[in-house]
Amino acid sequence: MRCCKYVIALLLSCCIFQAQANEIRIAAAANLRYVLPELVERFQDLTGDQVSVTYAASGTLTTQILHGAPFELFLSANSDYIQRLVKAALTEGKVINYAQAQLALFSSHQSKLVLDDSLDCLKVALEHGNLKKVAIANPRHAPYGQAAEKVLRNAGIWKQIQPHLLIAENASQVAQFSLSTAADAGFVPYAHVIQPQLSSLGRFIKLDAVLQQQAVLLRGASQQARHFLTFIQTIDVIDIFTKHGFIVSAEVKK
Amino acid sequence: MDWQAFEVSIKLALLTSVSLFPIGLGLAYLLSKYNFMGRGVLEAMITLPLVLPPTVLGYFLLVGMDNNSFLGSLFVSLTGHSLAFSFVGLWFASIIYSLPFAVQPMLRSLEQVAPEIREAAWCSGLSKWKTFFKIELPLAWPGIITAMVLSFSHTLGEFGVVLMIGGNIAGETRTLSIAIYDSVLAFEHQQAQSMSLILLAIALVTISLVYTFNRFHPSVVRS
Amino acid sequence: MLQISLQQTRPSTLEVELSCQSGELLALVGPSGAGKSTVLRCIAGLQSPKLGQIQCKNQIWFDDKSSINQTPQQRRVGMVFQNYALFPHLTVAGNIQLALDHNKQHTQQCVDTLLAQVHLGGLGQRYPHQLSGGQQQRVALARALARSPKALLLDEPFSAVDRVTRRKLYLELNTLRRGLDMPIILVTHDLDEAAMLADNICVIHQGKTLQQGKPAQVLYKPDNAAVARQVDVRNLFKAKLVEHDGQVKLSWHDYLFEVGSTNGLSLNQDLYWTLSPSKILLHQRVRPSHGEHENPLTAVINDMVTLRGITTILMLVDETDNTVLQMDLPEHVAMRNQLKIGEMITVSLLSEEIHLMKE
Numbered sequence: 001m002r003c004c005k006y007v008i009a010l011l012l013s014c015c016i017f018q019a020q021a022n023e024i025r026i027a028a029a030a031n032l033r034y035v036l037p038e039l040v041e042r043f044q045d046l047t048g049d050q051v052s053v054t055y056a057a058s059g060t061l062t063t064q065i066l067h068g069a070p071f072e073l074f075l076s077a078n079s080d081y082i083q084r085l086v087k088a089a090l091t092e093g094k095v096i097n098y099a100q101a102q103l104a105l106f107s108s109h110q111s112k113l114v115l116d117d118s119l120d121c122l123k124v125a126l127e128h129g130n131l132k133k134v135a136i137a138n139p140r141h142a143p144y145g146q147a148a149e150k151v152l153r154n155a156g157i158w159k160q161i162q163p164h165l166l167i168a169e170n171a172s173q174v175a176q177f178s179l180s181t182a183a184d185a186g187f188v189p190y191a192h193v194i195q196p197q198l199s200s201l202g203r204f205i206k207l208d209a210v211l212q213q214q215a216v217l218l219r220g221a222s223q224q225a226r227h228f229l230t231f232i233q234t235i236d237v238i239d240i241f242t243k244h245g246f247i248v249s250a251e252v253k254k
Numbered sequence: 255m256d257w258q259a260f261e262v263s264i265k266l267a268l269l270t271s272v273s274l275f276p277i278g279l280g281l282a283y284l285l286s287k288y289n290f291m292g293r294g295v296l297e298a299m300i301t302l303p304l305v306l307p308p309t310v311l312g313y314f315l316l317v318g319m320d321n322n323s324f325l326g327s328l329f330v331s332l333t334g335h336s337l338a339f340s341f342v343g344l345w346f347a348s349i350i351y352s353l354p355f356a357v358q359p360m361l362r363s364l365e366q367v368a369p370e371i372r373e374a375a376w377c378s379g380l381s382k383w384k385t386f387f388k389i390e391l392p393l394a395w396p397g398i399i400t401a402m403v404l405s406f407s408h409t410l411g412e413f414g415v416v417l418m419i420g421g422n423i424a425g426e427t428r429t430l431s432i433a434i435y436d437s438v439l440a441f442e443h444q445q446a447q448s449m450s451l452i453l454l455a456i457a458l459v460t461i462s463l464v465y466t467f468n469r470f471h472p473s474v475v476r477s
Numbered sequence: 478m479l480q481i482s483l484q485q486t487r488p489s490t491l492e493v494e495l496s497c498q499s500g501e502l503l504a505l506v507g508p509s510g511a512g513k514s515t516v517l518r519c520i521a522g523l524q525s526p527k528l529g530q531i532q533c534k535n536q537i538w539f540d541d542k543s544s545i546n547q548t549p550q551q552r553r554v555g556m557v558f559q560n561y562a563l564f565p566h567l568t569v570a571g572n573i574q575l576a577l578d579h580n581k582q583h584t585q586q587c588v589d590t591l592l593a594q595v596h597l598g599g600l601g602q603r604y605p606h607q608l609s610g611g612q613q614q615r616v617a618l619a620r621a622l623a624r625s626p627k628a629l630l631l632d633e634p635f636s637a638v639d640r641v642t643r644r645k646l647y648l649e650l651n652t653l654r655r656g657l658d659m660p661i662i663l664v665t666h667d668l669d670e671a672a673m674l675a676d677n678i679c680v681i682h683q684g685k686t687l688q689q690g691k692p693a694q695v696l697y698k699p700d701n702a703a704v705a706r707q708v709d710v711r712n713l714f715k716a717k718l719v720e721h722d723g724q725v726k727l728s729w730h731d732y733l734f735e736v737g738s739t740n741g742l743s744l745n746q747d748l749y750w751t752l753s754p755s756k757i758l759l760h761q762r763v764r765p766s767h768g769e770h771e772n773p774l775t776a777v778i779n780d781m782v783t784l785r786g787i788t789t790i791l792m793l794v795d796e797t798d799n800t801v802l803q804m805d806l807p808e809h810v811a812m813r814n815q816l817k818i819g820e821m822i823t824v825s826l827l828s829e830e831i832h833l834m835k836e
Contacts, residue, residue, distance in 0.1 A: 084441070133336075167422035180339070
């Protein structure tokens, strides 16, 4: 019985401790998986505030927030999901365009494709009938999938390539599918493909497509969260974004 | 309502449960009759899909069906297509995924047949095979039916494994459960709801049938 | 003719020698766990002993030296299991039909004949769960016979039925077996059943066959005390043979008894003697007889139990440290002599009936 009391006291103190931790809770699209930790580290060094980030597909995060998930800041991979939250009156303040993400075409070393940014490699392979699978994120709900669809439509091969598509649930799974020997190529976030884990396993080419990265504060956000949102728009962090393959627009607040 | 996904799901579930009839029965027979070394390990391996998260299963299947793997390369050499991200690959994965649901009920009902009944059949002149088909199988068939129905329903509800190794290809690996997930992510709740209700109805009907059937079937197993 | 010789030490001990002629019924008796069912299963081919030989009608069924081990199907045995093991999903006719040879013509006729033989005519379309215990037993028997077996094995077939049904079944089996030209082995723990049905009894204990012989022999004149204990011999006592006045007599406590035969036993050797309770003569007060001079002794009646017309008297023999001797009397004799508990009586032990044996 005594042991029981101690355990309960311990659990309660943990909860209280947690509540007093004052971490900034951020929901971030999966493509920020490599750039955000560096930003967070620099922010934490500067301010001493702690940050906790949850990475997931933008759509998944949106659903969670709509159902009351306790995030303070949402960094999305496109604008549609942000709009949903604005419509649901769950946001505070303006929607910020803080960076642009890019799309790349990636092929693992096993693939024989010679990549080019007008996708001729795919066209030729389709005509010759020797194209294996091509991985894209699900265009129905994933921002990178929608971007890939746009590129394929522009190249005029969207219809022909349908039977060859491997549809991943999110941008991270596209990379994984692309590495399979059953796939010839995949439309992967540029931010992922330049990481050594992926770049060492194949080759890639940047495509002419941008995804507007938008951020918005959520209702009840703390002062520290506001600071973070301001922080990622400053000149000081441009180098981090660029290093990770993002384009930072000229409109930047000091 | 994605009827194509519905068709894929039904086709997959039917093929899996039909395939599991000989496989499950063979394994159940082996386990019920023979006490061999490593029997415990075999039983544990069969039960693994029941306790492992689908992601673990999905991971090993991904690796195991890759074109460079033994199985994958064999399939490519035989058919010219890759095993990964194909309906056949999914069928293979579903057999492993639903294996414990086929083996367990069959094993239980085979074990329920008293050994004296088999021995009486042998003394009456029936060979071991004839004894199995004429005596044991008819007595164990409630368990066999249960096994078939359970593996059908379980395959119908497969999600995590399909998500990892399916590739979501329309008409081939996009099952109803994947279609539901996609609809939810795309905020198409009407679609998600109608498909979910259909899956729920099928599951409810099949499971009720199993329980009702087992209740009314006269228990004539023990002499 | 069925000849069996089995030996093994693991997983259980077996040292079995028995034989049974065609047309004969051999009862294999012993307590639970004695190995009776094991022996039967070995004969049927459901189990294999480590060493031994099983031969039936000049066919070798099992021989460890020549590595012969025929399957139950090859041996052609008819086996009736303790719980009958009827096929629950088949009708009575279906059960029997399964055991008939496939190339036999007129299967329906055969089935009907067999059903008539076991007095189950007209019940062919019933299912086992619709039959009584006695009826199920008959079906099991008919199925065993349908096989045209070379030997019939019955594993405690009457243990699951009530006493009244059992008596009926005993009589039916007795009649039925007269027409069967095959060795029949009946496993039972019931000595009365064995005595009633068997031509020969074989006593088995802890996997070892102790004695095989006619019921009268085994039950009342067992080879040794070990067998005697197994067949529940009443009046079993330790004694010695001594010489007295130039004659060999049995020395028991302070008594010296005349015996009809020493059964090959020597003087001053530890031995056991037994006497059937029905071979003790009561010195009647109403009508004295000559027999009263033969091995007389006095005793006090300690208890009296009457069952179906026989009164068993348990008496404490004088000067034997209260050893109990049992005597069976017809009930009317006990009544006529007005025997009561606590009374002193004198009895005579018939010397010809005293049976001597070693341990």
